[in-house]
């Protein structure tokens with residue numbers, strides 16, 4: 001049996017990851033394809049507990065290293081418990097954020113360094129690499145405007161626009177060297193963005 005295809009969505013907060021994942025998910029459903037949808041951090045009992053710690057506004061004393069290791073802990077759990085078994089069974093995996101988030105947020109924006117984040121990303125995932133990654137690239141101000149009607153911001157969202165700008169730079173730098181990352185202009189209608197995504201996905205899945 002052939003392995004499932006592993007697709008990840010990346011980009012700054014509010015860029016449209018969940019929106020695009022949902023559009024793709026609907027098409028997977030309509031075609032009767034077997035897939036699972038997961039989100040990072042979280043997606044397992046252990047991972048959801050870690051997510052709560054990571055996003056809790058009260059944890060403002062969390063060190064950068066503690067934050068990095070918590071993300072990797074949640075990632076290790078979901079990779080071994082959920083993602084790898086699904087791919088092995090031939091089930092496609094649609095993932096809202098994966099290790100590129102750590103490269104951009106912790107490695108680049110938090111200045112932990114790519115050597116460290118690359119090493120931990122590979123260890124946490126046992127080198128499970130996405131087949132394709134869609135990077136939804138957008139100006140943080142535009143993304144923030146989209147989110148204005150949402151609820152309270154979480155700990156990481158509270159870091160502000162200049163932080164999101166750094167994260168964006170980190171993602172774009174990553175995309176320059178990683179061929180699997182497709183950069184998409186996310187300042188378009190959801191339908192226009194999705195058209196680019198679906199073409200590439202059906203090329204891959206056939």
Ligand SMILES: Nc1ncnc2c1ncn2[C@@H]1O[C@H](COP(=O)(O)OP(=O)(O)OP(=O)(O)O)[C@@H](O)[C@H]1O
Nearest residue numbers: 012013014015016017018019020146147188189190
């Ligand atoms: N292409 C688009 N044009 C305009 N608005 C959009 C577009 N895509 C998504 N939105 C809206 O912007 C908001 C953020 O989108 P979405 O939740 O998909 O982003 P996200 O990247 O998943 O955010 P988060 O990082 O917070 O999970 C939502 O209200 C959504 O309806």
Ligand SMILES: [Mg+2]
Nearest residue numbers: 017018019096
């Ligand atoms: Mg989302």
